[in-house]
Amino acid sequence: MKLFKLSYNTRKINKYNLSSQxxxxxxxxxxxxxxxxxxxxxxxxxxxxxxxxxxxxxxxxNNLYSKKILDYQLNKSSNF
Incomplete structure (x- = not known):
């Protein structure tokens, strides 16, 4: 491909497999x-x-009776 100066784009692999996680x-x-x-x-x-x-x-x-937040957590990653 370098000989003919051709280039191509590759798709990024989806690292999230929703069915197993x-x-x-x-x-x-x-x-x-x-x-x-x-x-x-x-x-x-x-x-x-x-x-x-x-x-x-x-x-x-949330408590659905009083509509108040009982607890919360902030995190840098989505693994709680």
Missing amino acids: HRKYENKLNRNFNSSYFREKFGTNISYLQFRTRTIYLSNI
Whole structure:
């Protein structure tokens, strides 16, 4: 290829294999997020905060009864 001055682009390999890394769980809430007493139902969320040079991950646990955050964690990697 150098002889004919040809070049090519190669695709980057996708390093994330979603089928083997993630677990699937049964949907028990069925979008019913209302709760009748404290600590009956919890919700979680992971947010990606992107800055110029890095990404920080924010994970929180919510109580669906009082709609308040019970706990949160900031981390440099997505492995909590």
